[in-house]
Amino acid sequence: MGATTYPFTEGGYTLYSNANCPYAQRALRAFNAANVPYTVEEIDLANKPSWYPLVNPRGKVPALRTPDGTILIESLVIAEYVADQFPESGLLPSDPVARAQLRLFIEKFGSEFTPDYYRALTAADTSDQDKFKDSLAAAIKGISAELEIQWKRESGRGGPFWAGSKWTYAEVILASFVGLLPVLNHYRGFVVPETREFAAFNRWRQAILEHPEFLRAKPDEDALIKTYKKFVPDA
Template sequence: MTGSERSLAKGSAAPGPVPQGTIRLYSMRFCPYAQRARLVLLAKGIKHEIVNINLKNKPDWFFEKSPLGLVPSLETSDGKIIYESPTVCEYLDDAFPGKKLLPSDPYAKAEQKMLLEAFSAITSIFYKIFIALKNGDVEIKSQFFEKFKKLEEALAKKNTPYFGGESVSFFDYMAWPWFEKFSYCGLEGLLDKTPNVKAWQDRMLQDPAVKATYTNLEDLSGFYKLYIENSVEAADYGLNSENCSPKL
């Protein structure tokens, strides 16, 4: 894997053409939506490079790579652009050989996509939660749990180690990035009420792609502090002059 560590911001030069045999991911180190794509790239062993974008101070050229100005976005060596995290991840699963994350059975595939749609209710309020909890609002925590327990019900009904069956699948990777942030948001106690999801989380922590993309609590805390302050330095939290060069 190659790619920039420090994010590119307004005024930076656009990267050159994507090398043949490689796919480029436009990302941001702390973005859970971009982490979805990184998980899939690693799980499938796809040769890729990563270009991090400062989402608080985006380069003008980035809108050519992502019309909505969001990450993740993919760029192929022949100039194709794919964006929106579920679309990016499904494209990677379809376009590249190796382990298939979405099942071939139409109904099983539909099940995962329906579960992902339901999960969007959790992600849509997630960022409100850590701010509310810091302000002592416990009511939002119970509201969150009402949505979160649907995951427990789905996993209990399926009675398998993972949401897709006996091995890690598409939905497992799509959901994972938010679970890393539970302890920061004071939500880890919810897992005591959802034993099947807790067991799933423990299994996911052993997955090689999860280990490779995991963000520790100290870095999360530093990032969110700057993010809440609307700081343009948030995206590069934890980097220093020794590791700001491209990673080869």
């Protein structure tokens, strides 16, 4: 017999999450940055609770139950909901052009960095690994160039974050993937070069890694490496 109910906080926000999932970390960081109270139900993705399909039939994290009982899924949807529900947090810019530029940056990161990261990690052939590592390096170079452009805009104000000195939506969405680079270094020896073309990315990355909001939801590095081992065919 299947489950008929699931755990949640009555009248509050309940996040269904997993500490090692970079997508789930987006939702956590959105709530943290907006300073909104929430409770977490940790989901073991290898052994999901029988009740979890009642929350998310797709079986993925994150998922959010709002105070009125609405269920939201998908990390970008949840993060944008938090930003819009709590505009005083300043997570998203109010200016339409600045918001469009931010979304273009997130799309660039998601379409270039993330696929090549996982391709380099999961490739079995060493020549393919090298090809995808080179492609990832090129993607990071492009991201670095976009950061340089942004920091010359009023909405960037010299960095080191997308919105200048303030941790906002760009970091909420992308920090967990920046934080995955040690996993690729461990399995594939990938290191971001310390050259001028990568300087803005390295500055941004270091600012992310040192920020309290990153550390607040930072998974254990050894646990991350262990979690991602299943994606590495030659590990």
